[in-house]
Amino acid sequence: MADYKDIIARYTAVPGGIIEAFHAIQKEMSYLPEEAIIAAAEAFKVPVAQAYGVATFYSYLSVKSRGKNVIRICESAPCHVAGAAEVVAALEKALGIKMGETTPDGKFTLEFTECVGQCQATPVITINGKPYGDVTPDKVAGILAAY
Amino acid sequence: MAEEMRVVLRNYGKIDPLNIDDYINAGGYKALEKARSMSQADVIAEVRKSNLRGRGGAGFNAGMKWNFAYGVQADQKYVICNADEGEPGTYKDRIIMENDPHAVFEGMAICGYAIGANKGYIYCRGEYPYVVDLLNQAIAQAKAKGVLGEFDIEVRMGAGAYVCGEETALIESIEGHRGEPRYKPPFPPVSGLWGKPTIVNNVETFANVAQIIEKGGDWYAGLGAASYPGTKVLTLTGDVVNRTVIEVPTNTTIREVIFGFGGGIRDGKKFKAVQIGGTSGGFIPESLLDTPIDFDSMTAIGAVLGSGAVFVMDETRDIVDVVERIAGFFEHESCGKCAPCREGTMRMYELMKKVKSGKGTVKDIELMKKLGGVMSVACLCGLGQAAPSPVLTTITHFRADYDAKLQ
Numbered sequence: 001m002a003d004y005k006d007i008i009a010r011y012t013a014v015p016g017g018i019i020e021a022f023h024a025i026q027k028e029m030s031y032l033p034e035e036a037i038i039a040a041a042e043a044f045k046v047p048v049a050q051a052y053g054v055a056t057f058y059s060y061l062s063v064k065s066r067g068k069n070v071i072r073i074c075e076s077a078p079c080h081v082a083g084a085a086e087v088v089a090a091l092e093k094a095l096g097i098k099m100g101e102t103t104p105d106g107k108f109t110l111e112f113t114e115c116v117g118q119c120q121a122t123p124v125i126t127i128n129g130k131p132y133g134d135v136t137p138d139k140v141a142g143i144l145a146a147y
Numbered sequence: 148m149a150e151e152m153r154v155v156l157r158n159y160g161k162i163d164p165l166n167i168d169d170y171i172n173a174g175g176y177k178a179l180e181k182a183r184s185m186s187q188a189d190v191i192a193e194v195r196k197s198n199l200r201g202r203g204g205a206g207f208n209a210g211m212k213w214n215f216a217y218g219v220q221a222d223q224k225y226v227i228c229n230a231d232e233g234e235p236g237t238y239k240d241r242i243i244m245e246n247d248p249h250a251v252f253e254g255m256a257i258c259g260y261a262i263g264a265n266k267g268y269i270y271c272r273g274e275y276p277y278v279v280d281l282l283n284q285a286i287a288q289a290k291a292k293g294v295l296g297e298f299d300i301e302v303r304m305g306a307g308a309y310v311c312g313e314e315t316a317l318i319e320s321i322e323g324h325r326g327e328p329r330y331k332p333p334f335p336p337v338s339g340l341w342g343k344p345t346i347v348n349n350v351e352t353f354a355n356v357a358q359i360i361e362k363g364g365d366w367y368a369g370l371g372a373a374s375y376p377g378t379k380v381l382t383l384t385g386d387v388v389n390r391t392v393i394e395v396p397t398n399t400t401i402r403e404v405i406f407g408f409g410g411g412i413r414d415g416k417k418f419k420a421v422q423i424g425g426t427s428g429g430f431i432p433e434s435l436l437d438t439p440i441d442f443d444s445m446t447a448i449g450a451v452l453g454s455g456a457v458f459v460m461d462e463t464r465d466i467v468d469v470v471e472r473i474a475g476f477f478e479h480e481s482c483g484k485c486a487p488c489r490e491g492t493m494r495m496y497e498l499m500k501k502v503k504s505g506k507g508t509v510k511d512i513e514l515m516k517k518l519g520g521v522m523s524v525a526c527l528c529g530l531g532q533a534a535p536s537p538v539l540t541t542i543t544h545f546r547a548d549y550d551a552k553l554q
């Protein structure tokens with residue numbers, strides 16, 4: 001795993017690159033540890049409060065530790081009417097956790113998201129950004145098996 | 148039945164997006180060459196003549212906007228392609244970028260030449276990491292071929308904030324800040340990214356530009372509706388038979404879209420409502436379906452064309468349930484900078500939850516109307532201004548759904 005300091009160093013020359021750096025750190029660590037935010041603040045020469053303000057503004061960035069695989073379920077209106085609630089229930093049951101929680105083994109986190117732009121195949125979930133469309137409760141086990 | 152007309156999606160399914168030669172063999176990058184043989188003012192005049200208006204929701208005349216940035220003296224100017232595509236139910240910019248990335252680059256480069264900018268950014272939403280990869284590969288090919296000349300394009304990835312589609316919030320985000328909208332004026336064409344003159348246009352807007360330069364502004368101005376010419380790429384979702392993407396002339400009616408291209412309502416059910424333009428759009432009842440989809444016709448019926456999302460609901464859908472979900476969206480996506488939006492979206496969501504749970508009264512409906520009226524004028528940016536629209540239009544057109552739940 002790359003050190004977050006090395007990752008940050010790759011972006012300090014990019015104007016406004018702190019968000020790009022956060023993306024890259026999160027790709028490695030699945031969330032933004034506090035030390036990484038402080039290090040980024042130093043590297044980009046902004047107050048820690050400002051770096052933290054950026055990290056917490058965007059729903060894609062997480063300052064809380066998350067599982068290795070982040071499952072997001074779209075709850076926007078088109079997915080909502082297509083049965084997102086049943087998919088939520090099936091995922092919660094399959095993983096034994098509630099929305100917003102992480103499995104005890106640290107493998108999966110369940111989160112809500114708004115539209116991910118795959119609305120030709122509602123309801124939609126994403127796992128680590130990869131979309132799965134037309135999800136039904138009975139497809140859940142098969143999808144999870146790949147992770 | 149009306150036919151699809153492919154201007155923006157002219158190469159859809161015909162070329163390999165990751166083979167730049169396919170694009171060039173289909174006539175690509177000729178328009179950029181042509182533009183560069185014209186004067187900057189002539190390029191802008193041609194785009195103005197086409198009457199191309201923004202496809203990102205606000206419908207501003209593109210050539211006019213370019214002219215503002217052209218007229219400002221500055222050592223550096225920027226072109227930004229808005230690929231944040233956050234309106235729920237919308238995926239047309241993804242389809243355009245995935246199938247024809249160079250059409251977008253070419254439009255951006257023509258804009259860059261016209262206004263005097265040598266740097267472009269594409270702000271692509273974080274939900275599309277696979278599109279970011281594709282764009283970067285396509286940019287690398289364009290650079291290797293040298294087709295963009297001095298014009299440089301860089302992709303920046305958003306991070307899941309709907310408000311970052313608003314152009315000044317987007318600019319803040321590229322600068323590495325929280326994506327909060329700026330006070331306007333100054334507008335971006337005068338002072339945008341890092342305080343420099345900046346043109347922000349939607350993906351679909353840029354994808355039209357090369358065709359306009361190639362075939363002429365008059366040709367484009369003659370397509371579709373006169374006041375909002377051209378085509379619009381629409382994404383059909385919800386209870387419609389064909390959940391798909393289409394491109395139609397702007398004088399196509401909503402009825403043709405849903406019952407012609409969309410194939411009607413699923414499972415033999417009846418139509419109840421359609422929400423067009425994304426989640427901030429107004430709800431439209433059956434009686435208004437013969438309205439053409441162009442910007443001004445939609446505005447005239449109290450709705451919007453917006454992003455071109457077409458979300459269809461059948462007779463079994465509970466409007467209050469859907470609007471409550473939408474109110475939750477705005478409560479979550481409000482950036483918190485201005486009080487009318489921060490507080491208003493929260494109170495609106497509370498009231499919708501109350502009505503949905505069966506505890507609402509006629510007074511709550513009146514309160515929502517009043518709150519919505521205040522928000523639509525008092526909020527800083529389009530997010531808060533448009534947020535009450537689904538509530539207000541459904542109270543107008545689908546009051547029975549509310550009444551059935553009131554105490």
Ligand SMILES: Cc1cc2nc3c(=O)[nH]c(=O)nc-3n(C[C@H](O)[C@H](O)[C@H](O)COP(=O)(O)O)c2cc1C
Binds near residue numbers: 203229315
């Ligand atoms: C809350 C909000 C979200 C927006 N989201 C988008 C978006 O996702 N894509 C877009 O092109 N424009 C979006 N806009 C409109 C932009 O502010 C801007 O008008 C547009 O990018 C200009 O390009 P155009 O003239 O080509 O449409 C949004 C506006 C608001 C207020």
Ligand code: FES
Binds near residue numbers: 074
């Ligand atoms: S509404 Fe769920 S992916 Fe678009």
